[in-house]
Amino acid sequence: xxxxxxxxxxxxxxxxxxxxxxxxxxxxxxxxxxxxxxxxxxxxxxxxxxxxxxxxxxxxxxxxxxxxxxxxxxxxxxxxxxxxxxxxxxxxxxxxxxxxxxxxxxxxxxxxxxxxxxxxxxxxxxxxxxxxxxxxxxxxxxxxxxxxxxxxxxxxxxxxxxxxxxxxxxxxxxxxxxxxxxxxxxxxxxxxxxxxxxxxxxxxxxxxxxxxxxxxxxxxxxxxxxxxxxxxxxxxxxxxxxxxxxxxxxxxxxxxxxxxxxxxxxxxxxxxxxxxxxxxxxxxxxxxxxxxxxxxxxxxxxxxxxxxxxxxxxxxxxxxxxxxxxxxxxxxxxxxxxxxxxxxxxxxxxxxxxxxxxxxxxxxxxxxxxxxxxxxxxxxxxxxxxxxxxxxxxxxxxxxxxxxxxxxxxxxxxxxxxxxxxxxxxxxxxxxxxxxxxxxxxxxxxxxxxxxxxxxxxxxxxxxxxxxxxxxxxxxxxxxxxxxxxxxxxxxxxxxxxxxxxxxxx
Amino acid sequence: xxxxxxxxxxxxxxxxxxxxxxxxxxxxxxxxxxxxxxxxxxxxxxxxxxxxxxxxxxxxxxxxxxxxxxxxxxxxxxxxxxxxxxxxxxxxxxxxxxxxxxxxxxxxxxxxxxxxxx
Numbered sequence: 001x002x003x004x005x006x007x008x009x010x011x012x013x014x015x016x017x018x019x020x021x022x023x024x025x026x027x028x029x030x031x032x033x034x035x036x037x038x039x040x041x042x043x044x045x046x047x048x049x050x051x052x053x054x055x056x057x058x059x060x061x062x063x064x065x066x067x068x069x070x071x072x073x074x075x076x077x078x079x080x081x082x083x084x085x086x087x088x089x090x091x092x093x094x095x096x097x098x099x100x101x102x103x104x105x106x107x108x109x110x111x112x113x114x115x116x117x118x119x120x121x122x123x124x125x126x127x128x129x130x131x132x133x134x135x136x137x138x139x140x141x142x143x144x145x146x147x148x149x150x151x152x153x154x155x156x157x158x159x160x161x162x163x164x165x166x167x168x169x170x171x172x173x174x175x176x177x178x179x180x181x182x183x184x185x186x187x188x189x190x191x192x193x194x195x196x197x198x199x200x201x202x203x204x205x206x207x208x209x210x211x212x213x214x215x216x217x218x219x220x221x222x223x224x225x226x227x228x229x230x231x232x233x234x235x236x237x238x239x240x241x242x243x244x245x246x247x248x249x250x251x252x253x254x255x256x257x258x259x260x261x262x263x264x265x266x267x268x269x270x271x272x273x274x275x276x277x278x279x280x281x282x283x284x285x286x287x288x289x290x291x292x293x294x295x296x297x298x299x300x301x302x303x304x305x306x307x308x309x310x311x312x313x314x315x316x317x318x319x320x321x322x323x324x325x326x327x328x329x330x331x332x333x334x335x336x337x338x339x340x341x342x343x344x345x346x347x348x349x350x351x352x353x354x355x356x357x358x359x360x361x362x363x364x365x366x367x368x369x370x371x372x373x374x375x376x377x378x379x380x381x382x383x384x385x386x387x388x389x390x391x392x393x394x395x396x397x398x399x400x401x402x403x404x405x406x407x408x409x410x411x412x413x414x415x416x417x418x419x420x421x422x423x424x425x426x427x428x429x430x431x432x433x434x435x436x437x438x439x440x441x442x443x444x445x446x447x448x449x450x451x452x453x454x455x456x457x458x459x460x461x462x463x464x465x466x467x468x469x470x471x472x473x474x475x476x477x478x479x480x481x482x483x484x485x486x487x488x489x490x491x492x493x494x495x496x497x498x499x500x501x502x503x504x505x506x
Numbered sequence: 507x508x509x510x511x512x513x514x515x516x517x518x519x520x521x522x523x524x525x526x527x528x529x530x531x532x533x534x535x536x537x538x539x540x541x542x543x544x545x546x547x548x549x550x551x552x553x554x555x556x557x558x559x560x561x562x563x564x565x566x567x568x569x570x571x572x573x574x575x576x577x578x579x580x581x582x583x584x585x586x587x588x589x590x591x592x593x594x595x596x597x598x599x600x601x602x603x604x605x606x607x608x609x610x611x612x613x614x615x616x617x618x619x620x621x622x623x624x
């Protein structure tokens with residue numbers, strides 16, 4: 001029976017589905033058809049496979065070849081299927097031993113010369129294959145290090161189609177080719193930034209520490225040159241390393257986005273993304289034709305998303321961030337399917353007080369009209385700011401003064417605070433105070449009603465929303481954890497309220 | 507007769523011998539009308555088979571079967587209908603086959619019979 005079978009993986013968002021690639025060779029007029037919902041890039045695979053097979057010195061069977069990607073209802077895209085299609089076809093033609101190719105997952109794009117080219121998203125694809133019980137995987141040599149990050153995998157790297165065919169018993173010379181290197185955009189290696197570089201700004205420094213400790217979102221408002229950008233860039237340095245599960249998830253996102261260098265193993269440090277304020281919604285939340293690709297918000301998963309000059313971003317971009325802020329996940333719906341990308345980032349916003357940036361203190365130097373000022377801050381809508389736990393104002397910095405603490409000292413306190421949270425939340429699905437829902441916070445607050453009296457008054461006055469109350473309580477828990485207390489005291493709630501309202505109180 | 511026509515003629519002879527060997531009754535060869543020509547018309551039991559024969563001396567420009575294009579097959583189909591209209595044969599069904607003949611410089615001719623290609 002002229003039927004060849006092998007396996008590949010289709011990625012929809014970060015979820016991999018194992019796809020059975022079948023090739024049927026019928027004795028009829030020579031033709032090559034590909035069925036099973038391929039997109040344009042995948043339909044071109046026929047021509048690449050045909051050229052690669054001929055270039056590798058293998059005979060092209062004069063048969064009516066039908067390749068099916070099963071399940072046929074799942075939309076498939078990209079060039080990852082080339083190798084699996086070629087191997088299934090060769091198995092059907094009995095150019096290779098069919099039993100040896102059966103049950104092996106093949107990933108990789110073919111060049112016309114028969115060389116294997118690295119592809120994106122190998123980590124989530126291999127993880128899905130192993131989870132589905134198919135540990136034997138063949139990948140392009142440039143992706144081998146990435147595939148081997150998955151526990152329990154039996155990954156093999158290959159340079160060319162001829163090498164793979166020879167492994168399965170084909171009578172073919174394996175050419176000595178130069179392997180195609182992975183074209184991963186090398187992650188911009190950031191020099192280690194130290195908090196000691198920031199002059200003065202002890203209040204903002206404290207806010208940054210609280211933000212790092214509890215995983216809270218942060219807004220910094222201040223005139224130009226006060227260190228907002230410097231502080232934000234130093235936040236990742238205060239955060240603890242990613243847990244094993246998080247590291248796999250973060251690396252998978254970056255693998256799909258093509259911004260990951262497998263030579264250094266899993267990404268273990270929290271990522272930092274700072275899109276420019278001309279960014280489009282598609283670049284921030286993800287997009288693209290067919291099944292969308294992850295954007296900056298997903299690349300900042302378990303790390304920091306920093307929007308410098310936040311009011312300069314388009315309203316559409318700022319509003320699209322509301323869903324991930326609430327659910328920690330981005331669900332992108334397109335005609336071709338729905339992609340889910342994790343996006344549990346820590347949002348850091350920086351803004352000037354007004355377009356000219358001088359409306360600090362009495363604002364005597366400010367040249368903006370009041371309507372300009374209102375419109376500028378109006379961009380940061382109420383619903384967005386309501387989700388930001390910490391909102392602080394930075395005054396003009398003075399040179400000199402005593403140097404601040406270095407990052408290492410603050411990071412140690414943050415780590416201790418995170419450990420306290422993890423111990424308290426051990427039986428729950430949450431890990432940081434910022435993730436805990438309001439009901440749980442209130443239930444574990446204790447019997448002291450006087451704690452919330454001040455908040456109740458703020459709600460009555462209309463200066464704090466009910467969601468705002470929960471958010472103040474979250475920060476209060478973090479302040480208590482930093483101070484080593486078992487539960488927030490009245491002072492913690494008061495300070496949390498101040499931190500939320502840019503020092504204005506409620 | 508030009509060389510390529512001689513090759514085609516020889517291929518058709520091989521194909522006719524091939525189908526006769528399989529016990530088919532050859533009804534017509536090189537049936538020609540204004541719209542074109544049928545290479546071979548034969549009866550396989552009670553099924554009428556219209557055979558397109560394609561002969562090549564090497565695979566330098568592709569296998570002979572590859573040269574049978576959808577356009578050529580469509581013409582064979584039309585001609586098969588014309589043939590049936592002008593003959594008093596009543597087959598149970600009609601089928602179109604392709605016989606690809608490869609005539610290498612050395613060695614025996616390779617005859618490949620593709621059954622039911624449309």
